Amino acid sequence: MRINILAIESSCDETAAAVIQNGKLLNNIIASQSVHAAFGGVVPELASRAHEKKIVTVVNDALTSAGIRVNELDAVAFTRGPGLIGSLLVGTSFAKGLALAQGIPLIEVNHMQAHVMAHFIPDRKPRLPFLCLTVSGGHTQLVLMRDMLKFELLGQTRDDAAGEAFDKGAKLLGLPYPGGPLIDKLAAEGDPGRFRFPHTSMPGYDYSFSGIKTSLLYMLKDGVAKSPDFVEHNLKDLCAGYQHRILSMLMEKLKKAAEDYNITTIGLAGGVAANSGLREMLQHEAKLCGWEIFIPDFGYCTDNAGMIAITAHYKFLEGSFSDLSAVPVASLGPDLAFSS
Numbered sequence: 001m002r003i004n005i006l007a008i009e010s011s012c013d014e015t016a017a018a019v020i021q022n023g024k025l026l027n028n029i030i031a032s033q034s035v036h037a038a039f040g041g042v043v044p045e046l047a048s049r050a051h052e053k054k055i056v057t058v059v060n061d062a063l064t065s066a067g068i069r070v071n072e073l074d075a076v077a078f079t080r081g082p083g084l085i086g087s088l089l090v091g092t093s094f095a096k097g098l099a100l101a102q103g104i105p106l107i108e109v110n111h112m113q114a115h116v117m118a119h120f121i122p123d124r125k126p127r128l129p130f131l132c133l134t135v136s137g138g139h140t141q142l143v144l145m146r147d148m149l150k151f152e153l154l155g156q157t158r159d160d161a162a163g164e165a166f167d168k169g170a171k172l173l174g175l176p177y178p179g180g181p182l183i184d185k186l187a188a189e190g191d192p193g194r195f196r197f198p199h200t201s202m203p204g205y206d207y208s209f210s211g212i213k214t215s216l217l218y219m220l221k222d223g224v225a226k227s228p229d230f231v232e233h234n235l236k237d238l239c240a241g242y243q244h245r246i247l248s249m250l251m252e253k254l255k256k257a258a259e260d261y262n263i264t265t266i267g268l269a270g271g272v273a274a275n276s277g278l279r280e281m282l283q284h285e286a287k288l289c290g291w292e293i294f295i296p297d298f299g300y301c302t303d304n305a306g307m308i309a310i311t312a313h314y315k316f317l318e319g320s321f322s323d324l325s326a327v328p329v330a331s332l333g334p335d336l337a338f339s340s
């Protein structure tokens, strides 16, 4: 028997759909929303409206390119949270309508667990226990996965996410949104030792990235007061120092968790996993510590429906289905569970 699942992701600013058949991803369709660029960040109301406009086309594209008719689906999966409520509501309502019309089960997926599960899309899958650092514009989490679909949140950011720190720092430096990739590029040509930023150490495996942004703000104010061209003349070194500090804080807790829990199978997920400096640091550490490392292709690191689909596949095998009363949830509880 073939198991065909349609998965929908709409938690933030990507409208995405994917079809998975017997655990093999057939496609990964994403429509990004360019409307937010002018505002320097995602505008929730605009995101919901854009999802409404795009969702039918995106789902149709996923079904058509998979060569699967809607009546051949065995289940429909959707991101229940965390995310922007208005955005989540579009995907949730669409999935519920489809499940009801087709008489097929509904599968709710936790977006943060799906980021970790993205590692199970390729043929080369991590062995368990698996430690994953998920670093995106909205989240920074260290998650331990001991068994399939069993996630333990070891630590997370107490304020800004790592990607947010990149983007806010980039904004202070006059770079366009999202600034993470630009800082990455400029940092590669800069000296990370010229400008030093504070290392904030939180208890346990938690992170904090708000202090580094404030210290950049004051550094720029001082610098510009002395020389109006300060940013322009020092941009690469500023990016290198700023990035280096974010990455060293990320790596510190990752290493600590790996040592404390004696884990050697390590992964990166989320948009910041694209950062070349972070990849280098991880590879360096892998050599030193004997880690086997996993970084999904970029399309599976950023928000996508493929990761929702793979999670839904394993939930389908477990018989873990939702009913029509499932409502979107903006944030998660301390154990990564939906908080309502």
Ligand code: KG4
Pocket: 012, 135, 136, 137, 138, 139, 162, 163, 164, 166, 167, 178, 179, 180, 181, 182, 184, 270, 271, 272, 273, 274, 275, 276, 301, 302, 303
């Ligand atoms: O996972 P993602 O696509 O969306 C969220 O769920 O947030 O992550 C987007 C984040 C943005 O903050 C972006 O600046 C950051 O990932 N990002 C990077 C790089 N590529 C994307 N940050 C640093 N270096 C990069 N190369």
Ligand code: ZN
Pocket: 111, 115, 136, 270, 302, 303
């Ligand atoms: Zn995400």
